[in-house]
Amino acid sequence: MANKTVLFKIKRQANPTSEPFWxxxxxxxxxxxxxxxxxxxxxxxxxxxDGKATTPVNYxxxxxxxxxxxxxxxxxxxxxxxxxxxxxxxxxxxxxxxxSKFPVVRDLQVxxxxxxxxxxxxxxxxxxDGTYALGDGPRQLPQVQEQAYQLSQCMSCCxxxxxxxxxxxxxxxxxxxxxxxxxLFNMHPTGKVLKDERLAALMxxxxxxxxGYAQNCVEACPKEIPLTKSISDVGGDVMKKAVLDxxxx
Amino acid sequence: MAKTAKIIIVGGGLAGLxxxxxxxxxxxxxxxxxxxxxxxxxxxxxxxGINSAKNLKGEGDSPWLHFDDTVYGGDFLANQPAVxxxxxxxxxxxxxxxxxxVPFNRTPEGLLDFRRFGGTLFNRTAFAGxxxxxxxxxxxxxxxxxxxxxxxxxxxxxxxxxxxVIDGKGTCRGICAMDLRSMEVETFAADAVIMAxxxxxxxxxxxxxxxxxxGSAQGSLYLQGAAYGNGEMIQVHPTCIPGEDKLRLMSESxxxxxxxxxxxxxxxxxxxxxxxxxxxRFYFLEEWYPKYGNLVPRDIATRAIHKVxxxxxxxxxxxxxxxxxxxxxxxxxxxxxxxxxxxIYEKFVGDxxxxxxxxxxxxxxxxxxxxxxxxxxxxxxxxxxxxGECDYSIHGANRLGANSLLSCIYAGFIAGPxxxxxxxGGDAPGADLESALAAEKKRQLGKNDALLNNQGGENPFxxxxxxxxxxxxxxxxxxxxxxxxxxxxxxxxxxxxxKKVNLSDKSMWSNQSFLFTRQLENMLHLARVVALGARLRDxxxxxxxxxxxxxxxxxxxxxxxxxxxxxxxxxPRIEWEDVDVSLIKPRPxxxxxx
Numbered sequence: 001m002a003n004k005t006v007l008f009k010i011k012r013q014a015n016p017t018s019e020p021f022w023x024x025x026x027x028x029x030x031x032x033x034x035x036x037x038x039x040x041x042x043x044x045x046x047x048x049x050d051g052k053a054t055t056p057v058n059y060x061x062x063x064x065x066x067x068x069x070x071x072x073x074x075x076x077x078x079x080x081x082x083x084x085x086x087x088x089x090x091x092x093x094x095x096x097x098x099x100s101k102f103p104v105v106r107d108l109q110v111x112x113x114x115x116x117x118x119x120x121x122x123x124x125x126x127x128x129d130g131t132y133a134l135g136d137g138p139r140q141l142p143q144v145q146e147q148a149y150q151l152s153q154c155m156s157c158c159x160x161x162x163x164x165x166x167x168x169x170x171x172x173x174x175x176x177x178x179x180x181x182x183x184l185f186n187m188h189p190t191g192k193v194l195k196d197e198r199l200a201a202l203m204x205x206x207x208x209x210x211x212g213y214a215q216n217c218v219e220a221c222p223k224e225i226p227l228t229k230s231i232s233d234v235g236g237d238v239m240k241k242a243v244l245d246x247x248x249x
Numbered sequence: 250m251a252k253t254a255k256i257i258i259v260g261g262g263l264a265g266l267x268x269x270x271x272x273x274x275x276x277x278x279x280x281x282x283x284x285x286x287x288x289x290x291x292x293x294x295x296x297x298g299i300n301s302a303k304n305l306k307g308e309g310d311s312p313w314l315h316f317d318d319t320v321y322g323g324d325f326l327a328n329q330p331a332v333x334x335x336x337x338x339x340x341x342x343x344x345x346x347x348x349x350x351v352p353f354n355r356t357p358e359g360l361l362d363f364r365r366f367g368g369t370l371f372n373r374t375a376f377a378g379x380x381x382x383x384x385x386x387x388x389x390x391x392x393x394x395x396x397x398x399x400x401x402x403x404x405x406x407x408x409x410x411x412x413x414v415i416d417g418k419g420t421c422r423g424i425c426a427m428d429l430r431s432m433e434v435e436t437f438a439a440d441a442v443i444m445a446x447x448x449x450x451x452x453x454x455x456x457x458x459x460x461x462x463x464g465s466a467q468g469s470l471y472l473q474g475a476a477y478g479n480g481e482m483i484q485v486h487p488t489c490i491p492g493e494d495k496l497r498l499m500s501e502s503x504x505x506x507x508x509x510x511x512x513x514x515x516x517x518x519x520x521x522x523x524x525x526x527x528x529x530r531f532y533f534l535e536e537w538y539p540k541y542g543n544l545v546p547r548d549i550a551t552r553a554i555h556k557v558x559x560x561x562x563x564x565x566x567x568x569x570x571x572x573x574x575x576x577x578x579x580x581x582x583x584x585x586x587x588x589x590x591x592x593i594y595e596k597f598v599g600d601x602x603x604x605x606x607x608x609x610x611x612x613x614x615x616x617x618x619x620x621x622x623x624x625x626x627x628x629x630x631x632x633x634x635x636x637g638e639c640d641y642s643i644h645g646a647n648r649l650g651a652n653s654l655l656s657c658i659y660a661g662f663i664a665g666p667x668x669x670x671x672x673x674g675g676d677a678p679g680a681d682l683e684s685a686l687a688a689e690k691k692r693q694l695g696k697n698d699a700l701l702n703n704q705g706g707e708n709p710f711x712x713x714x715x716x717x718x719x720x721x722x723x724x725x726x727x728x729x730x731x732x733x734x735x736x737x738x739x740x741x742x743x744x745x746x747x748k749k750v751n752l753s754d755k756s757m758w759s760n761q762s763f764l765f766t767r768q769l770e771n772m773l774h775l776a777r778v779v780a781l782g783a784r785l786r787d788x789x790x791x792x793x794x795x796x797x798x799x800x801x802x803x804x805x806x807x808x809x810x811x812x813x814x815x816x817x818x819x820x821p822r823i824e825w826e827d828v829d830v831s832l833i834k835p836r837p838x839x840x841x842x843x
Contacts, residue, residue: 056710068289068459086599123398126388126391128392131271131662133344134344134345149384188350191350
């Protein structure tokens with residue numbers, strides 16, 4: 001076993017407009033390696049498999065504990081976090097690519113700011129009156145908290161959007177993550193004051209109606225957030241609102 | 250109409266976002282700089298909870314008792330008035346976070362639930378599952394997004410702080426920063442600057458900190474004249490999961506919820522932990538510290554684990570590991586209260602902690618030291634503020650679990666309004682503002698050019714590895730002066746070798762290794778501050794432990810270490826400052842009595 005190695009190839013791209021290309025790497029195997037530590041090895045010794053000098057791989061990362069949402073990429077074709085992708089569980093050669101539905105910045109870095117813009121559009125916040133002392137927050141049953149907590153663990157990694165067949169330029173679909181956040185804030189005792197505005201933001205082109213119920217999102221989500229349940233819940237609310245709006249003068 | 254105050258905030262974790270909210274709410278204009286989208290800041294890693302003496306468990310808790318625990322836990326090295334203020338503000342901060350929608354765990358009556366953490370006998374820690382930091386950060390991130398949508402906050406994400414712009418009078422007038430995509434260097438003028446750049450984990454190589462926690466910003470400011478306080482005070486967390494790329498935290502809440510630390514009574518016992526009967530387990534923390542048990546403060550638990558592993562040779566399977574055991578608690582309770590962190594263990598190690606004891610070991614975790622600040626969070630450079638983990642003020646020689654989230658928000662809430670007050674104070678920039686901005690930009694561009702044109706064969710990541718190795722080996726849990734001196738020698742050599750660093754990537758578009766190499770220079774300087782402070786402090790206090798000086802020495806060292814950069818000799822110079830102990834008289838810190 002002394003000579004066991006890890007074989008992996010990375011799809012690289014120098015800048016947003018240049019052509020992508022593949023590079024192959026091979027490093028000595030150690031127990032406990034994850035995909036991030038492969039990149040660290042390359043940075044220490046930037047040589048491809050055939051000994052050609054190259055540059056360290058560019059990728060987004062931060063916490064390396066699967067809570068910050070930074071290091072999402074395609075690993076063996078699947079949208080997932082690189083930090084929690086353990087080498088020993090992956091088939092080799094491991095193929096590593098940037099997300100395909102977001103603009104590439106460089107190598108494995110992509111621009112996912114669209115999600116943060118969506119969160120602005122749906123007002124994904126509780127509109128507190130102010131930060132001065134205004135007393136206790138609203139009481140909530142533990143059951144409600146548990147439901148909210150599930151949704152609130154969304155780390156904006158965008159795996160759900162990358163995996164969704166409807167998330168593309170043609171539909172302009174907002175994606176599952178944003179819809180789940182609408183459900184979260186509409187569920188909150190004071191956050192629901194903006195419920196109508198949030199639902200309105202999900203109506204029309206690119207809104208919740210674009211969902212094709214492929215259910216890829218819920219399978220891709222590293223945090224096991226009930227995304228399809230959220231889409232059907234919020235979808236129901238949007239429908240109700242549409243009917244009410246229709247009959248209102 | 251009064252002019253709108255322009256405030257720059259560097260760092261978008263809890264401290265930076267708290268400051269941003271206060272400034273925006275009061276009508277100031279915020280420019281918020283961050284290396285990463287602020288929602289991805291290191292605060293997300295905090296797991297267990299946030300302390301506040303709400304006293305909802307009928308225990309007679311109070312902000313004063315919280316204050317006493319914090320000061321005592323920090324071994325009396327913190328200036329007491331700021332700590333007292335923080336503890337008094339605690340209950341209001343929790344209420345505010347609750348109102349912002351943080352999904353805190355609840356009691357059956359729908360009230361906030363609290364659990365116990367290390368270094369206290371009270372259930373004082375509010376928590377949202379086992380990802381409290383993430384939940385708090387998201388709540389503040391959402392409020393800042395709201396201000397962003399209203400045009401009151403402008404975010405500069407994927408920007409690196411390079412330096413402060415300091416005018417001829419020594420006043421901070423703005424910052425110089427680099428766009429991480431285009432690599433362009435720009436200066437930004439401001440009425441005041443608030444730093445919120447977190448800890449310095451990367452100086453120790455592998456730690457529980459996130460990738461961005463390099464300490465580079467603090468290092469850069471130290472080189473510009475900012476005082477750095479108590480640099481030697483570094484917290485090593487007793488329970489981490491060793492990994493190839495980092496040390497992952499196993500939250501203190503695991504012990505707060507009943508987790509027990511043990512090793513087999515027979516050294517080298519080959520049986521899997523689960524098969525070792527109760528009577529053959531050595532629960533050393535419970536035995537040595539009967540009153541606090543598994544919930545002794547972190548420095549004490551860390552040293553106990555080192556003792557059992559290194560002095561007594563009783564590590565699990567002969568390795569530097571001990572068990573942290575939750576498998577006696579029922580699955581549903583664990584999932585409800587600790588789900589998030591148990592998932593992490595299972596995901597990264599492959600074992601299920603509901604079923605088998607976890608294997609853990611101490612790792613570098615928290616930076617108690619940091620930029621020196623006064624009671625208003627202002628550094629010694631007028632107009633420059635520091636908040637959160639990058640400031641030195643609250644935790645003294647050891648931080649209590651679940652106090653970091655509170656101290657971040659507290660500091661932001663103090664710095665924001667004080668920066669505004671300072672901005673309104675009328676000391677307008679002089680005619681030399683433009684030239685100060687231009688000069689700083691030129692200096693930073695010069696550094697970039699030098700780095701790109703450097704000749705030599707040193708790989709920056711190799712230098713970093715050696716930096717981390719020497720710091721972790723000699724300047725963490727157990728410190729000896731000769732070994733620290735050895736590290737200081739290594740640091741000097743690394744600084745020499747840094748001059749010959751050669752980048753394999755010289756492109757000027759989103760070049761991460763270029764950025765890291767730039768940070769490395771500041772990290773090396775700051776490492777020298779940490780090492781020198783550790784060598785000079787000949788006593789044992791909190792996390793700082795020297796077997797050759799095993800007692801606390803208040804007569805000589807009840808003092809803040811203040812490090813200044815001496816540009817002539819290119820090394821740190823230390824001054825000692827008295828600690829404000831006006832509220833609680835220092836007493837011996839012991840957790841081993843009944």
